[in-house]
Each structure stands twice: as structure tokens, then as C-alpha cells.
Amino acid sequence: MADIYFCGSIRGGRQDAELYARVIKMLGEYGQVLTEHVGHKEIGEKGDDMDEREIHDRNMKWLDQAEFVVAEVSQPSLGVGYEIGQAVNMEKRILCLFRESCGRSLSCMIRGLHNDQSVVVKDYKEADLPAILKEFFSEANNGVEASQPCV
Ligand SMILES: O=c1[nH]c(=O)n([C@H]2C[C@H](O)[C@@H](COP(=O)(O)O)O2)cc1CO
Numbered sequence: 366m367a368d369i370y371f372c373g374s375i376r377g378g379r380q381d382a383e384l385y386a387r388v389i390k391m392l393g394e395y396g397q398v399l400t401e402h403v404g405h406k407e408i409g410e411k412g413d414d415m416d417e418r419e420i421h422d423r424n425m426k427w428l429d430q431a432e433f434v435v436a437e438v439s440q441p442s443l444g445v446g447y448e449i450g451q452a453v454n455m456e457k458r459i460l461c462l463f464r465e466s467c468g469r470s471l472s473c474m475i476r477g478l479h480n481d482q483s484v485v486v487k488d489y490k491e492a493d494l495p496a497i498l499k500e501f502f503s504e505a506n507n508g509v510e511a512s513q514p515c516v
Pocket of ligand 1: 371372373374375376377378400403411412413414420424442443444445448
């Protein structure tokens with residue numbers, strides 16, 4: 366079973382935590398989500414009750430281990446942006462999900478990563494998620510290479 370690293374805002378704001386939990390549940394169909402805690406209601410804006418260095422090192426290990434990275438990027442978060450940048454350097458297959466209805470503009474530094482192969486950036490409505498995930502993971506399983514240039 367593939368390992369999936371899910372990214373969602375924690376200190377950037379927990380407004381979308383319930384949505385993250387629903388995305389994580391859907392991702393369960395495609396693999397094991399290493400960062401399930403990102404969708405836990407009990408995790409507030411303070412984050413995990415752990416030393417910050419330990420959180421960073423644990424997460425970087427998980428990111429390295431993961432085959433896929435799925436990031437919900439509607440709520441701006443420094444940590445999520447950092448994780449995506451690291452994942453690009455690690456040549457992971459990455460799906461960034463931006464909710465059209467959130468009223469913000471997605472950073473060019475994320476939207477500009479889209480290459481429709483190793484990095485997919487999608488504007489979405491929640492009802493579209495099952496189809497978007499199905500397409501992302503089936504293309505991945507059809508052997509699209511992870512290390513495509515991001516241009
Ligand atoms: O307590 C934490 N636990 C944790 O796993 N993270 C990771 C996972 C999330 O995808 C991302 C959220 O970053 P931020 O807290 O800057 O919004 O960082 C972040 C924190 C707090 O910064």
C-alpha cells in the first residue's frame with residue numbers, strides 16, 4: 366500500500382480541519398495516510414503536543430517515506446508551503462487542491478508548480494474530489510514519471 370503525506374494548515378488556521386478529515390478519509394482508498402493527525406479536531410492552532418524540532422524531523426521522515434503528497438492549500442500555511450517545496454526537491458508526485466470558493470488567490474509559487482505530471486494543482490469543489498483523486502492516482506499508477514521538470 367502506498368504511503369501518502371497529506372498537508373493541511375495547522376498554525377495557519379484550523380478553519381478547514383473537518384474538510385481535511387474528509388479528504389484524508391477519501392485518501393484511505395489509495396494508501397496509508399501518514400499525517401492523519403492533520404484532520405483531527407482535537408489538534409488546534411497550537412499543533413501537536415510535542416517538541417517543535419521533533420515535529421519537524423518526524424514530518425520530514427514521513428515526507429521522505431511517502432510516495433504521494435496531497436496538499437489542501439486553500440488556507441495559507443507556511444508549513445504546508447514548506448512541505449510542498451521539500452516534496453518538489455524530493456521528486457514526489459504532488460497534488461495541490463485549492464477550493465475555488467475560498468475567496469483567496471493561490472500563491473504563484475504553488476500554482477506555478479503545475480506541470481500536469483509530477484505536480485498537479487487543481488481548483489476544486491468538494492463534490493469533485495472523488496473524481497480528481499481517482500484521476501491523480503490512476504495516472505500515477507500508469508507510470509507517469511515523478512521527476513518531470515516543473516515548467
Ligand atoms: O503541530 C504541527 N504538526 C504538524 O504535523 N505540522 C505540519 C503538518 C501540516 O501539513 C503543516 C502545517 O503547517 P502550519 O502549522 O504552518 O500551518 O505542518 C505542523 C504543526 C504546527 O506547525
